[in-house]
Amino acid sequence: MGKKSKTGLDPRYPSIDDLRNKAMQKIPKFAFEYLDGGCNEDVNLRKNTAEIREVELLPYYLSKHTESVMKTELFGHTYDAPFGIAPVGLQGLMWPNAPEILAKAAFEHNIPFVLSTVSTSSIERISEITEGNAWFQLYHPAENSLRDDIIKRAAAAECPVLVILCDVPTFGFRPRDIRNGLAMPPKMSVKNILQIMGKPEWAMKTLIHGQPSFETLKPYMPKGLDLKQLGKFMDQTFSGRLNEEKIKPIRDMWKGKLVLKGVANEADAEKAVRLGIDGVIVSNHGGRQLDAGESTIKPLCRIAEKYSNQLTVMMDSGIRSGPDVARALASGAKFTFMGRSFMYGVSALGNNGGNHTISLLKTELQQVMEQICCERVSDFPNHLIKK
Numbered sequence: 001m002g003k004k005s006k007t008g009l010d011p012r013y014p015s016i017d018d019l020r021n022k023a024m025q026k027i028p029k030f031a032f033e034y035l036d037g038g039c040n041e042d043v044n045l046r047k048n049t050a051e052i053r054e055v056e057l058l059p060y061y062l063s064k065h066t067e068s069v070m071k072t073e074l075f076g077h078t079y080d081a082p083f084g085i086a087p088v089g090l091q092g093l094m095w096p097n098a099p100e101i102l103a104k105a106a107f108e109h110n111i112p113f114v115l116s117t118v119s120t121s122s123i124e125r126i127s128e129i130t131e132g133n134a135w136f137q138l139y140h141p142a143e144n145s146l147r148d149d150i151i152k153r154a155a156a157a158e159c160p161v162l163v164i165l166c167d168v169p170t171f172g173f174r175p176r177d178i179r180n181g182l183a184m185p186p187k188m189s190v191k192n193i194l195q196i197m198g199k200p201e202w203a204m205k206t207l208i209h210g211q212p213s214f215e216t217l218k219p220y221m222p223k224g225l226d227l228k229q230l231g232k233f234m235d236q237t238f239s240g241r242l243n244e245e246k247i248k249p250i251r252d253m254w255k256g257k258l259v260l261k262g263v264a265n266e267a268d269a270e271k272a273v274r275l276g277i278d279g280v281i282v283s284n285h286g287g288r289q290l291d292a293g294e295s296t297i298k299p300l301c302r303i304a305e306k307y308s309n310q311l312t313v314m315m316d317s318g319i320r321s322g323p324d325v326a327r328a329l330a331s332g333a334k335f336t337f338m339g340r341s342f343m344y345g346v347s348a349l350g351n352n353g354g355n356h357t358i359s360l361l362k363t364e365l366q367q368v369m370e371q372i373c374c375e376r377v378s379d380f381p382n383h384l385i386k387k
């Protein structure tokens with residue numbers, strides 16, 4: 001651990017970019033490129049952050065200011081900050097034990113942690129760490145019996161929010177992963193072994209924690225699958241294409257809050273309202289699915305304007321700083337999520353990565369709020385410069 005600054009931050013990493021650079025040094029290339037990349041030519045990946053950063057905020061320096069508070073009420077819970085940790089698959093491949101490290105940090109900071117179906121810790125373990133506060137993201141199973149079983153487990157684990165995903169009807173086309181022959185567990189090609197040998201801490205920690213595996217799915221997987229069989233199992237088990245017929249029974253069965261993630265236009269938001277969904281995450285999966293699509297800030301503005309009174313409108317994709325969170329909130333998001341930012345943090349700093357990244361984002365966001373004289377998160381839209 002480096003020396004701590006007054007804010008509790010490690011002064012060597014005062015930005016998400018610093019954490020990204022450190023993560024690149026610490027983890028094998030195949031794992032870093034899986035985390036860092038978008039799809040095809042990475043056009044949408046770059047646009048996500050670039051276009052959020054075109055949003056400008058107005059400061060009101062002479063206004064009366066008492067205090068700036070970033071606590072945010074969402075689905076009946078008051079979180080300490082208006083951002084959470086988005087679901088990320090294969091987390092333990094990037095850094096051993098990553099989902100548990102991040103879930104613990106999220107719990108301690110009182111922000112939401114969302115566990116992916118294909119993460120490397122189980123629903124039950126993450127629920128234990130977060131005392132039943134973690135959300136769960138469901139990849140849609142092909143078989144109804146599997147769907148029902150996983151939903152029952154999420155309910156038994158007391159997850160308050162179930163997130164269903166509509167933006168993965170097909171696997172994204174990701175040239176780096178194809179070149180790297182990315183597989184779970186990692187393929188032991190000569191190239192990959194050489195990459196692992198160059199990252200001794202990652203290799204040692206992976207040895208200690210064991211090879212990452214899909215812990216939530218373990219009960220349904222035949223034992224001893226080789227790589228080819230594992231790929232076939234995943235293809236047969238999940239059918240990512242969501243539609244209204246598939247959502248209806250989930251809505252009937254799930255008594256908690258239901259969130260649709262991956263919404264990218266008003267027509268799907270309209271359907272979400274009709275289906276009785278509680279909230280949407282306007283998202284393009286961090287630019288990993290449709291390179292020719294819009295950056296998320298654009299549909300966010302349209303969807304928030306039209307549906308904020310019927311749905312809780314949230315957003316992810318491209319957010320890399322406190323000012324970015326502020327820009328998204330000013331553009332109409334009630335809450336925001338980040339995927340890569342937290343994974344860079346945990347890959348760079350291990351056990352302290354979650355805590356450091358959350359503290360960094362909170363410090364930056366607090367500074368923006370005080371700078372522009374914004375006392376409550378809900379006041380951000382009053383600071384938006386409309387173009």
Ligand SMILES: Cc1cc2nc3c(=O)[nH]c(=O)nc-3n(C[C@H](O)[C@H](O)[C@H](O)COP(=O)(O)O)c2cc1C
Nearest residue numbers: 035086087088089116285286316317318338339340
């Ligand atoms: C490596 C990686 C794996 C992901 N896996 C999942 C997943 O399993 N389920 C899911 O709903 N979203 C997944 N996402 C998308 C994130 O939940 C989130 O939408 C995205 O990371 C937001 O963009 P950002 O990384 O720019 O913050 C993944 C994203 C990344 C970077």
